[in-house]
Amino acid sequence: MAQNVITLYDIPSTTPQPWSPNIWRIRFILNYKRLPYRTVWIEFSDVEATLRTIGAQPSSVRSDGRPVYSLPVIVDPLRPNTRPAVLVRAEKIAEYLESTYPARPIFPEGSRALQSLFVHYIHEVLAKPLLPILVPLSHQRLPERSQAHFHGAGGQPQLAPQEREQAWRAAKDQFSFLASMMDKNRGDIAADGVVVMGQNVTYADFALCSVLIWIEQVAPRDGWARVRTWNDGRWDRLKARCKEFMDVY
Secondary structure, three states: OOOOOEEEEEOOOOOOOOOOHHHHHHHHHHHHOOOOEEEEEOOHHHHHHHHHHHOOOOOEEOOOOOEEOOOOEEEEOOOOOOOOEEEEOHHHHHHHHHHHOOOOOOOOOOOHHHHHHHHHHHHHHHOHHHHHHHHHHHHHOOOHHHHHHHHHOOOOOOOOHHHHHHHHHHHHHHHHHHHHHHHHHHHOOOOOOOOOOOOOOOHHHHHHHHHHHHHHHHOHHHHHHHHOOHHHHHHHHHHHHHHHHOOOO
């Protein structure tokens, strides 16, 4: 393992770019903070064994007490005179990177609580109607061995065409509500009308843009083709604003 860069673990796919929104949140931060890192790709069926090997803690525990190992995970060997830090869960990793590497902050002063609430909203409310559409499509974009892993676990069936359209309408309603909230920034002369905090990109933008990337990668024609036009193209403009932080190393 390289000793001079942070390691970010991700899942391989057949899409042009990675698609996992939780992992993209961390990749955005690493790129924005200009931290040296590399991506290690592991198949879904190998996640638990790999994370146990590197000493990662479970990300959660099932109702029967069995541990759950999931991504994102980073290993940070950059801190001097310490053992490499192994971090799990996107929220904890984001907090760690911000406190350990404060240059180019992702949480402007005084905004951490509100941004954390915003990110919770993105993943628990905004993205909810997308799940029955995007989760089955995401599984189809996995390599064959990972697809077999999900099929063996029961997988998740795709929606019928009418159900899918209903889900897209529900998603559009959520995006429209969010756009109406973000439009309140337009009363600020310094606001650009694109990013969450009004002027500079922050963690909230990265969390939102991670969902946009997920849509684009797994549903480019059925999904992103429509989402990019919603709310007068606001979401396409946000994705373009974050593009410089979308490298994959």
